[in-house]
Amino acid sequence: MAISVMQHLSLILPKELLDTLLFYLQDLQIVQLNNLHQEKDWQSAFERSLVGRSDETLTLQELKKRQELIERLIVDLEAFLPKKKLFEKLSEKPMELFLSDIEKRGAECDEHSVVQSIRHQLQTLSQLQDQLETNQLEYEALEKWENLDITPSTLQQFRHIRGLVGVIPNQADDSWRVALENYPDLDYQEIFVRDTERGLVLLYRGGQYEQIHPFLQDLQFKQFDYEYPELPRERLAMLQHDMNEQMERIATLKASLVASKSQLDQLKIQLDYICNLHSRQEMKSQLASTKYLVALEGWIERDQVSVLEVCLKEQFGQSILILTREIRSDEEYRVPTKLKNNALVEPFELVTAMYSLPKYGDKDPTPLVSLFYFVFFGMMVADIGYGLLLFVATSLALRFLYVKQDLAKSLRFFRLLGVAVMIWGLVYGSFLGFELPFALISTSTDIMTILVISVIFGFMTILAGLWLSGTKNLRLKDYGGAYNSGFAWILILLGLLFIVLGKLFPVLAILAPIGQWLAILNALGILVVSVVTSKKITGLITGLFNLYNISSYVGDLVSFTRLMALGLAGASMGSAFNLIVSLFPPIGRYTVGILAFVLLHLVNMSLAFLSGYVHSARLIFVEFFGKFYDGGGKAFTPLKPVEKYVKHSKK
Numbered sequence: 175m176a177i178s179v180m181q182h183l184s185l186i187l188p189k190e191l192l193d194t195l196l197f198y199l200q201d202l203q204i205v206q207l208n209n210l211h212q213e214k215d216w217q218s219a220f221e222r223s224l225v226g227r228s229d230e231t232l233t234l235q236e237l238k239k240r241q242e243l244i245e246r247l248i249v250d251l252e253a254f255l256p257k258k259k260l261f262e263k264l265s266e267k268p269m270e271l272f273l274s275d276i277e278k279r280g281a282e283c284d285e286h287s288v289v290q291s292i293r294h295q296l297q298t299l300s301q302l303q304d305q306l307e308t309n310q311l312e313y314e315a316l317e318k319w320e321n322l323d324i325t326p327s328t329l330q331q332f333r334h335i336r337g338l339v340g341v342i343p344n345q346a347d348d349s350w351r352v353a354l355e356n357y358p359d360l361d362y363q364e365i366f367v368r369d370t371e372r373g374l375v376l377l378y379r380g381g382q383y384e385q386i387h388p389f390l391q392d393l394q395f396k397q398f399d400y401e402y403p404e405l406p407r408e409r410l411a412m413l414q415h416d417m418n419e420q421m422e423r424i425a426t427l428k429a430s431l432v433a434s435k436s437q438l439d440q441l442k443i444q445l446d447y448i449c450n451l452h453s454r455q456e457m458k459s460q461l462a463s464t465k466y467l468v469a470l471e472g473w474i475e476r477d478q479v480s481v482l483e484v485c486l487k488e489q490f491g492q493s494i495l496i497l498t499r500e501i502r503s504d505e506e507y508r509v510p511t512k513l514k515n516n517a518l519v520e521p522f523e524l525v526t527a528m529y530s531l532p533k534y535g536d537k538d539p540t541p542l543v544s545l546f547y548f549v550f551f552g553m554m555v556a557d558i559g560y561g562l563l564l565f566v567a568t569s570l571a572l573r574f575l576y577v578k579q580d581l582a583k584s585l586r587f588f589r590l591l592g593v594a595v596m597i598w599g600l601v602y603g604s605f606l607g608f609e610l611p612f613a614l615i616s617t618s619t620d621i622m623t624i625l626v627i628s629v630i631f632g633f634m635t636i637l638a639g640l641w642l643s644g645t646k647n648l649r650l651k652d653y654g655g656a657y658n659s660g661f662a663w664i665l666i667l668l669g670l671l672f673i674v675l676g677k678l679f680p681v682l683a684i685l686a687p688i689g690q691w692l693a694i695l696n697a698l699g700i701l702v703v704s705v706v707t708s709k710k711i712t713g714l715i716t717g718l719f720n721l722y723n724i725s726s727y728v729g730d731l732v733s734f735t736r737l738m739a740l741g742l743a744g745a746s747m748g749s750a751f752n753l754i755v756s757l758f759p760p761i762g763r764y765t766v767g768i769l770a771f772v773l774l775h776l777v778n779m780s781l782a783f784l785s786g787y788v789h790s791a792r793l794i795f796v797e798f799f800g801k802f803y804d805g806g807g808k809a810f811t812p813l814k815p816v817e818k819y820v821k822h823s824k825k
Contacts, residue, residue, distance in 0.1 A: 176519075176538030178512040178810075179476040182505075184469065184497040191493060192461075192468050196454040196813070198489060201273045203814040204482060206510055207472040209460040216462055225462040225469070234459075237452040240285070244445045247292050248819075251438050254431040267576045269439065270821040273450070280447025283440060292437060299427045306420040313413045318366045318373060319398065319406040326400050329375075336380045338390075340397040341371040350393060357389060373398070442819035449816035457813060473510055473810065474498070501534070509534035512810035519544045521587035529795050530805025539642070539803055543794055546635055550790040552594030553628070554740040555782045556617075557748065559606035561595030563779065564588060578817075591786075602741070606775055607748025617745040624738045632734025632797065633671070636727060639801030640664045646802050654707035660802075662696045662703075667727065669693030697721055730797045736789050744782040751775060 183205060187195055199205050210216045219225045258266070271279075322339065329337030342350060344367065354362050359382065365373035376395075378386055402409050462469045474482060479498050486494050501509055511531045513523050515538070522544035532538050555561070568589040572582060599605065603613020615623055644660025647653070672689025675682045704716045751774040758767040799805075815822040 176513060176515055176540055178514040180473050180501055180509050181476050181479060181498045183474045184471050186467060186469050186495040189466055189468050196457055200454060200813050200815055202485060203812050204478040205472050205474050206810055206812045207457055207470055210462045210471060225464055233455050237448055241448050244441055248441050250296055254428060264575045268819060268821045270823050272823045273815050276443060276447050276820055279443050283444050285444055288440060295427055295431060302420050302424050306417060309413050309417050316406050316410055320410060322365050322406050325405060326398055334380050335377055338376045338397060340395050341373050342393050342395050344371050446816055446818055446820045449818060506535040510810040511807035513538055513540060515540055521583055521590055522547055524587055529799060531807035531809055533807045542638055547790050547794060548594045550793055551591050551786040552598040553737045554786040555595045555744060556598035556602045556741045557604045558596050558599035560779045561592045561599055565592030604745050607752045617742055628734050628737035629731055632731045635798050636730055637664055639798045643802035654703050657703050658700050662700050665696040666693045733797055740785050747778045
């Protein structure tokens with residue numbers, strides 16, 4: 175059975191054991207807990223205040239704040255660690271601990287001290303870097319005035335002679351110099367020359383500033399803003415001394431942060447500990463409690479009940495009452511779905527889940543999905559080289575890289591698709607666009623054969639969908655729907671197939687009249703059943719509309735011609751790319767040609783994979799699922815550890 179059989183679980187226990195129980199359930203990862211406040215069976219009890227719930231809002235808020243703070247610190251701290259190479263980063267395995275060890279180390283950790291220590295270091299570093307940046311900007315601005323032997327404020331203290339320090343734009347000619355030298359009672363000293371400006375000291379008679387001000391404006395003179403009593407060179411020396419100290423302190427702090435790998439690991443453990451604690455605290459808000467007792471309800475797989483009973487008995491003895499029962503038919507819509515398939519089918523659960531999980535009472539279509547998707551994808555890409563590359567790449571990733579469970583499932587999915595591509599590549603005799611001599615079907619000469627095969631696969635897919643539609647309605651005891659929407663159309667389509675075969679092949683001529691009667695009788699059967707089930711003559715109209723669906727089935731069969739079209743397109747593009755490279759001169763063919771060969775085939779391979787992925791899913795969702803599948807199931811989500819940074823080791 176592809177959908178795991180569930181049972182309803184009830185637990186009643188003393189209130190003081192709740193935290194310990196939630197911890198063990200989280201470690202076991204086999205129980206999904208329900209929110210009892212949303213359960214109809216418990217509504218009256220809550221309304222009558224016979225039971226209540228623990229208010230963990232404040233605790234959850236506090237845990238959330240702690241979580242966010244530690245997450246920020248981890249990100250900030252990781253920025254100081256040595257950068258790892260891409261392969262090293264991808265292949266690095268995370269810390270792996272038992273949940274009990276995470277819990278112990280998290281509870282024993284002086285979180286406040288660790289957090290405050292790292293925050294203090296980071297804040298001090300940030301302040302020092304800001305100060306250093308400010309000082310560097312000031313140093314760069316002041317450096318050009320190093321040769322200034324008097325401060326601007328000193329020049330304003332003389333009685334008879336006053337002075338200004340500032341800059342003017344650097345001009346290509348000496349017009350500025352002529353203007354200054356010709357101005358009466360005004361002298362100047364050049365301090366520096368830069369690409370865009372000149373630094374000057376201007377001396378003038380006291381009390382004449384108002385007279386020279388328009389002249390200075392014409393020169394675009396801009397005063398040097400300097401308020402310190404010491405000379406610029408002295409100020410520069412002070413800044414240099416401060417910057418040296420700041421750089422030393424920054425280097426010391428960075429070295430300390432770089433060496434804080436143990437603190438970073440502790441923070442990661444602490445974060446997972448808080449997240450796990452948050453999950454358990456959240457569960458507390460969903461239970462029902464009295465002054466002394468607590469009740470929990472949820473779902474568990476039938477084959478895991480004995481495991482739960484043994485574990486809880488070992489830990490709690492007879493302190494916890496465990497009740498299980500079979501699922502009632504009226505609550506199947508609430509039961510979560512957990513798919514259970516073998517290693518070859520399990521990766522294709524991704525396709526089913528992408529559309530929607532089946533409801534608990536339905537059948538899992540994944541086994542058929544795996545077969546159809548495998549064939550469709552392989553037929554649309556169909557190249558030994560492309561399939562081999564996909565298989566090897568995914569196998570190496572699974573072998574040498576650390577990937578999480580969901581990503582590993584995706585890699586196994588594409589690895590199987592690589593096998594499909596290689597199989598169809600052998601059928602077509604295609605290797606990187608080259609046609610091999612042992613091709614069973616040639617993409618250049620056997621186009622009609624490929625078209626017929628595509629339609630046959632489409633015909634089989636449609637029949638499978640109709641069969642599942644019929645069996646589904648039988649389970650629902652909708653016998654009229656089972657016939658009209660499923661079995662009748664199977665017989666009609668088979669009848670039409672017999673007619674075609676009888677006409678095309680004289681040896682099968684006997685099939686033509688059989689098919690004719692099959693189609694006619696079942697078409698009439700649809701009309702009769704429609705009238706009987708509706709108990710009105712108007713049911714005849716419904717039956718006629720049903721028969722009109724023959725056009726949609728024809729459209730479905732046409733849709734499967736994309737299996738041929740995409741396969742031929744990929745093969746043709748690959749062959750065209752090879753032809754282009756072969757036209758290169760001998761020298762270019764084995765230099766630039768090799769690079770062009772690789773790049774062009776990478777493009778073709780990427781397009782082929784993308785097209786195969788999308789169009790295979792479309793054929794499954796529309797032409798197959800459209801016949802019988804509703805979906806709408808909810809995934810089984812047991813209480814389990816959060817694995818942000820620490821991988822949970824199972825005992």
